[in-house]
Amino acid sequence: MRVYGADKVKSEEVLQCHEAGITTFVPKPLTSGKNADGYFGKQDFIYIAKDDEYLCPAQQRLNWRFTNIEHGMTLHCYSSSPVLPAPSENSAHQASRLAG
Numbered sequence: 394m395r396v397y398g399a400d401k402v403k404s405e406e407v408l409q410c411h412e413a414g415i416t417t418f419v420p421k422p423l424t425s426g427k428n429a430d431g432y433f434g435k436q437d438f439i440y441i442a443k444d445d446e447y448l449c450p451a452q453q454r455l456n457w458r459f460t461n462i463e464h465g466m467t468l469h470c471y472s473s474s475p476v477l478p479a480p481s482e483n484s485a486h487q488a489s490r491l492a493g
Contacts, residue, residue, distance in 0.1 A: 447471050 410417045439448040447455040455471035
């Protein structure tokens with residue numbers, strides 16, 4: 394048995410192991426174009442089972458919102474609840490002016 398790290402995989406060695414009857418374990422490559430565009434991948438999020446939430450790289454918690462089935466696959470949707478700023482006196486004054 395041979396285990397490779399994500400940055401240590403050499404196809405020649407994997408082929409040699411295969412030909413010698415040695416089982417190799419190679420991590421799944423991260424090939425998403427979204428990662429290259431600056432988006433986070435699934436591996437960047439931490440699942441918190443006791444709360445059924447994810448912690449994103451920005452240290453925000455993502456709460457479960459709904460479950461949907463698309464093309465036979467069950468998809469769970471999680472999103473953050475951003476904290477909105479408290480209304481200022483000025484905005485309350487403007488709202489009362491618009492209402493009256």
